[in-house]
Amino acid sequence: MNKLKLWEEAEAYLTQYHQELETAFTDFKNRCEAVKREIDVYGTYQHTYDELMYGAKLAWRNSNRCIGRLFWERMDVIDARKATTNEEVFAYLIDHIKKATNGGKVKPMITIFQPEVIQSGASPVKIWNHQLLRYAGYETDEGIVGDPASIEFTKVCQKLGWEGKGTHFDLLPLVVQVNDQPPKWQEIPDDVVIEVPIQHPTIDIFAGREVKWYAVPIISDMRLEIGGLSYVASPFNGWYMGTEIGARNFADEDRYNFLPLVASQLGLNTKHLSTLWKDRALVELNAAVLSSYKKAGVSIVDHHTAAKQFEIFEKQEAKHGRSVTGKWAWLIPPLSPATTHIFHKPYDNTTKKPNYFYQDRFWE
Numbered sequence: 555m556n557k558l559k560l561w562e563e564a565e566a567y568l569t570q571y572h573q574e575l576e577t578a579f580t581d582f583k584n585r586c587e588a589v590k591r592e593i594d595v596y597g598t599y600q601h602t603y604d605e606l607m608y609g610a611k612l613a614w615r616n617s618n619r620c621i622g623r624l625f626w627e628r629m630d631v632i633d634a635r636k637a638t639t640n641e642e643v644f645a646y647l648i649d650h651i652k653k654a655t656n657g658g659k660v661k662p663m664i665t666i667f668q669p670e671v672i673q674s675g676a677s678p679v680k681i682w683n684h685q686l687l688r689y690a691g692y693e694t695d696e697g698i699v700g701d702p703a704s705i706e707f708t709k710v711c712q713k714l715g716w717e718g719k720g721t722h723f724d725l726l727p728l729v730v731q732v733n734d735q736p737p738k739w740q741e742i743p744d745d746v747v748i749e750v751p752i753q754h755p756t757i758d759i760f761a762g763r764e765v766k767w768y769a770v771p772i773i774s775d776m777r778l779e780i781g782g783l784s785y786v787a788s789p790f791n792g793w794y795m796g797t798e799i800g801a802r803n804f805a806d807e808d809r810y811n812f813l814p815l816v817a818s819q820l821g822l823n824t825k826h827l828s829t830l831w832k833d834r835a836l837v838e839l840n841a842a843v844l845s846s847y848k849k850a851g852v853s854i855v856d857h858h859t860a861a862k863q864f865e866i867f868e869k870q871e872a873k874h875g876r877s878v879t880g881k882w883a884w885l886i887p888p889l890s891p892a893t894t895h896i897f898h899k900p901y902d903n904t905t906k907k908p909n910y911f912y913q914d915r916f917w918e
């Protein structure tokens with residue numbers, strides 16, 4: 555990005571920042587002058603902590619695929635821009651897992667490392683994980699063990715020297731890279747992770763198998779763009795919506811594929827699709843996920859409540875004269891979508907900035 559483009563992006567963000575926070579006009583003008591000069595001299599600029607914090611929250615508010623945006627203003631923002639070594643990065647990541655887990659009362663949080671260097675496009679800190687907590691996947695002679703979605707990344711970790719136990723629920727190591735040196739990996743200490751045993755309240759739906767899932771989803775491979783600056787390592791978490799686990803991670807045929815087992819434990823006739831055995835199994839599986847998290851005292855939201863919260867978000871935004879953008883196909887939940895208001899209306903999928911974006915995998 556050249557200096558002029560960067561200034562245009564910076565000015566657009568500073569304008570929104572000062573307008574929404576209703577700061578004094580002179581403060582806005584002085585800040586613009588300072589940033590303009592900084593870009594002119596250094597080819598880049600530094601956000602103040604407040605600009606960084608508000609930008610991360612706006613990026614969440616602008617995330618078209620997110621149903622959880624009602625709480626966009628309530629997020630802890632950790633400034634990790636001074637971290638430069640692998641050890642410092644690992645420490646921030648483990649601290650993030652600990653603080654966000656908060657004993658089960660999950661706190662939305664983001665940890666923001668140094669931005670990409672505008673001139674060279676180099677990124678000083680890279681996180682190779684898709685999520686800080688995720689289970690390994692292995693291809694074995696007896697078939698796939700663990701999470702099929704992790705098979706490729708698990709091989710990368712094994713090439714780096716990591717060895718998993720080979721169970722269906724092996725937490726992958728953290729893999730980070732600084733200044734394009736070779737990546738380093740580190741196991742996550744057991745005591746900072748909460749995992750939830752998944753059981754149905756009344757039926758043995760997994761036929762005695764130990765099934766669990768981790769408490770906190772922490773996305774660590776997206777790029778946070780604020781005012782022209784790209785924070786390529788900015789892991790963020792919320793809490794889970796039950797269907798993510800019960801209707802996708804456990805139900806997809808190319809994930810844990812538990813529906814046939816659950817249906818058979820429910821005594822359903824799986825010979826004909828028309829018996830709706832998949833639908834009955836899905837409901838019991840999702841009920842089991844929600845009741846298990848609740849029993850464990852770990853935050854989770856059901857898809858009906860989440861849709862109601864999103865409706866309040868839409869009304870709140872309208873009251874502030876702001877348009878809500880969204881991606882319909884992602885906002886509707888994968889279970890009983892038409893029972894939510896979202897299904898019955900269109901959404902404008904325009905991309906506003908600041909926002910979170912996909913970026914190329916650092917390990918391919």
Ligand code: HEM
Nearest residue numbers: 614617619620621622662663790791792793794795855910
């Ligand atoms: C607080 C509770 C939250 C809930 C219940 C929630 C729920 C969800 C769900 C269900 C999805 C769809 C995920 C999928 O289908 O794979 C999603 C997507 C997304 N959420 Fe949220 N969210 C929450 C907080 C956050 C926070 C704190 C951020 C960032 C600061 C965020 C940013 C996003 C983004 C960027 C996506 C799209 C991801 C992609 O395109 O792969 N969400 N959210």
Ligand SMILES: N=C(Nc1cccc(CNC[C@@H]2CCCN2)c1)c1cccs1
Nearest residue numbers: 622771772773790791792793794795798
């Ligand atoms: N509840 C959450 N779920 C979530 C949010 C964003 C992205 C993801 C992972 N999405 C990718 C998966 C894999 C393909 C389709 N879904 C999960 C949150 C994760 C981080 C903050 S909220």
